[in-house]
Amino acid sequence: MSALSELGTLGRKKPTGQKKDNLAAYLFLSPWLLGLFLITVGPMIASLYLAFTDYNLIQAPQWTGLENFSRMLSDERLHNSLRVTFTYVLVSVPIQLAVALLLAVVLDRGVRGMAFYRSIFYLPSLLGSSVAIAILWKQVFGTDGLLNQVLAPLGIAGKGWISDPSTALGTLIVLNVWTFGAPMVIFLAGLRQIPAMYYEAASVDGAGTLRRFVGITLPLLTPIIFFNLVLQIIHAFQSFTQAFVVSGGTGGPSDSTMFYTLYLYDRGFGNFDMGYASAMAWFLLVIIGVFTAANFVASKYWVFYDD
Amino acid sequence: MTTETLPRPVTATSGATVAWRRIRPALTHLALGAAALVMLYPVIWMVVSSLRPGNEIFRDPGLLVRDLQISNYRLGWNALTEPFSRYLLNSAAVVLGSIIGNLVSCSMAAYAFARLDFTGKRFWFAIMLVTIMLPIHVVIVPQYILFSQAGWINTFLPLVIPKLLATDAFFVFLMVQFIRGIPRELDEAARIDGCGKGGIFLRVILPLMVPALATTTIFTFIWTWNDFFSQLIYLTDPKMYTVPVALRSFVDATASTSWGSLFAMSVVSLIPVFLAFLLGQRFLIKGIATTGIK
Numbered sequence: 176m177s178a179l180s181e182l183g184t185l186g187r188k189k190p191t192g193q194k195k196d197n198l199a200a201y202l203f204l205s206p207w208l209l210g211l212f213l214i215t216v217g218p219m220i221a222s223l224y225l226a227f228t229d230y231n232l233i234q235a236p237q238w239t240g241l242e243n244f245s246r247m248l249s250d251e252r253l254h255n256s257l258r259v260t261f262t263y264v265l266v267s268v269p270i271q272l273a274v275a276l277l278l279a280v281v282l283d284r285g286v287r288g289m290a291f292y293r294s295i296f297y298l299p300s301l302l303g304s305s306v307a308i309a310i311l312w313k314q315v316f317g318t319d320g321l322l323n324q325v326l327a328p329l330g331i332a333g334k335g336w337i338s339d340p341s342t343a344l345g346t347l348i349v350l351n352v353w354t355f356g357a358p359m360v361i362f363l364a365g366l367r368q369i370p371a372m373y374y375e376a377a378s379v380d381g382a383g384t385l386r387r388f389v390g391i392t393l394p395l396l397t398p399i400i401f402f403n404l405v406l407q408i409i410h411a412f413q414s415f416t417q418a419f420v421v422s423g424g425t426g427g428p429s430d431s432t433m434f435y436t437l438y439l440y441d442r443g444f445g446n447f448d449m450g451y452a453s454a455m456a457w458f459l460l461v462i463i464g465v466f467t468a469a470n471f472v473a474s475k476y477w478v479f480y481d482d
Numbered sequence: 483m484t485t486e487t488l489p490r491p492v493t494a495t496s497g498a499t500v501a502w503r504r505i506r507p508a509l510t511h512l513a514l515g516a517a518a519l520v521m522l523y524p525v526i527w528m529v530v531s532s533l534r535p536g537n538e539i540f541r542d543p544g545l546l547v548r549d550l551q552i553s554n555y556r557l558g559w560n561a562l563t564e565p566f567s568r569y570l571l572n573s574a575a576v577v578l579g580s581i582i583g584n585l586v587s588c589s590m591a592a593y594a595f596a597r598l599d600f601t602g603k604r605f606w607f608a609i610m611l612v613t614i615m616l617p618i619h620v621v622i623v624p625q626y627i628l629f630s631q632a633g634w635i636n637t638f639l640p641l642v643i644p645k646l647l648a649t650d651a652f653f654v655f656l657m658v659q660f661i662r663g664i665p666r667e668l669d670e671a672a673r674i675d676g677c678g679k680g681g682i683f684l685r686v687i688l689p690l691m692v693p694a695l696a697t698t699t700i701f702t703f704i705w706t707w708n709d710f711f712s713q714l715i716y717l718t719d720p721k722m723y724t725v726p727v728a729l730r731s732f733v734d735a736t737a738s739t740s741w742g743s744l745f746a747m748s749v750v751s752l753i754p755v756f757l758a759f760l761l762g763q764r765f766l767i768k769g770i771a772t773t774g775i776k
Contacts, residue, residue, distance in 0.1 A: 181611060181655075185604060195600050195601060196599055196600055196679060197600045199598060200599075204594045206587035206591065206647050207587060207647065210648050211647075213647065214621070214643075214649050218620075218625045221628075232627070232630075282514075286511070287511075288511075292514050294759075295522060297766070299521060299522075302708075302752060304708050305707075305708040305751065306708075306725075306730050307748035308752075310745075311748065321527055324542070324543035325543045360771055361774055364772075403774070406774050409615055412617070413617050416711065419730075420733065423733070423734065436619060453623050455619075456623065457620065459617055459620070460619075
């Protein structure tokens with residue numbers, strides 16, 4: 176069971192034992208609790224406070240009220256970074272999940288050497304977030320890059336995919352789609368849960384491959400699709416390394432790969448504009464929260480629980 | 483796969499259907515093989531290119547090495563202020579500290595959540611699940627301020643201490659799920675034999691949860707090895723650079739003029755990830771299938 180479905184079942188009361196192990200339990204939890212307060216909750220409160228201040232690390236924070244937020248309203252680069260990030264999330268996540276689902280379905284049909292293919296397709300998800308792969312991407316989509324070398328004999332004139340603002344973001348979308356292996360593995364696990372008798376019954380009724388996919392696989396897989404969707408959206412909103420390395424830390428060309436997190440880094444750690452960066456961080460949390468909540472609300476209409 | 487036993491109406495296409503059944507597996511393999519090749523081609527090409535003289539990289543999209551050269555590796559190894567072995571050792575130190583931290587702290591928390599009954603259990607468990615989804619950006623600025631005031635910039639402490647405090651809650655969740663699958667009768671037997679809570683944890687639960695610990699080890703290894711954002715922020719002294727930060731400064735230093743040595747060091751940086759993948763595939767696949775961590 177996933178963390179998401181686990182959250183959903185928390186409301187149900189379980190019978191509790193008579194004797195509690197409070198002391199032992201809190202001892203075992205102490206490192207985690209310490210971390211929760213020192214590394215997570217404490218900094219969150221501090222970050223919320225800093226969001227209402229002007230702070231450059233050297234002078235004490237100056238309370239400025241809502242100024243950071245009103246500045247965000249008129250910050251063109253921020254608006255651009257939101258456009259770039261939304262485009263990235265809304266284009267790459269659906270494609271990535273569609274490819275993951277397609278390959279999971281193909282592999283699930285008892286293909287010989289399934290474990291081998293699964294490993295090959297999964298490998299990029301482990302490499303994808305590394306600086307090395309970002310460097311590779313920079314070369315592959317560069318003017319003298321591998322892609323253009325492959326296209327040239329086909330008579331297709333290449334270009335500097337990464338240096339052209341109209342295609343730079345596309346190369347990062349390709350990179351994210353390339354890491355479809357992780358959701359694919361989750362889909363494969365979900366496919367194995369579907370009872371074979373459903374398919375047998377459908378075959379008897381004369382349903383073809385497509386009909387069985389639309390009628391059985393897709394509806395029964397909706398909880399897994401939902402889980403992958405929520406997870407990959409949260410993940411994609413936080414993308415940083417690839418854009419940072421490919422653009423040399425600038426988010427260029429012409430801010431076309433300026434992800435929200437990149438702009439946040441640029442404000443906070445490039446310009447030590449810590450108050451503004453904190454305000455941006457909270458806005459990111461709100462955006463991700465809204466997306467996740469919207470997903471949960473929408474899920475009532477399309478996610479099918481078979482219980 | 484089931485064989486159809488019911489008589490189907492004989493149509494003109496039935497001959498073609500039989501042929502299709504024979505051809506389809508072959509076509510599937512062809513398509514899957516092609517997809518796998520396309521996916522891995524850039525990575526294989528990078529490895530090949532790292533063994534070629536620099537000027538060939540811009541001309542040859544093929545995978546043949548005519549003139550094997552390891553000079554790219556020698557050049558790349560010494561291209562920065564420190565030899566690359568320094569960065570490898572730094573990364574290894576951070577990775578090792580992170581693994582120990584995650585194993586100890588996450589298993590302790592998981593044992594409490596999975597086996598002990600205590601006041602506020604459901605509340606803390608919900609908080610733990612929520613922190614899995616929390617973006618690091620919301621805490622990074624104050625964390626940076628905190629660690630810089632503690633004088634920890636350019637040390638590995640900001641990268642390792644949080645792991646000792648179980649901030650990677652994915653692993654707590656993963657281990658909770660695993661412990662729930664261990665029969666409670668074993669705890670009871672140990673209790674009757676005189677084991678306390680600590681004894682049960684150390685002598686019964688921990689030895690039985692080795693697969694979950696292995697999964698945690700491998701994921702922590704790969705994530706920490708690849709992690710760039712926090713290492714970029716906390717490590718500014720070239721002596722303290724880890725592999726990803728060093729690679730990135732390599733890109734800036736050479737302005738992409740020497741792809742050969744850049745690729746060579748990229749390959750070096752990917753080897754540990756690749757080995758971890760080979761050794762830990764079973765755990766990686768299982769871990770991701772049960773919790774969705776990546």
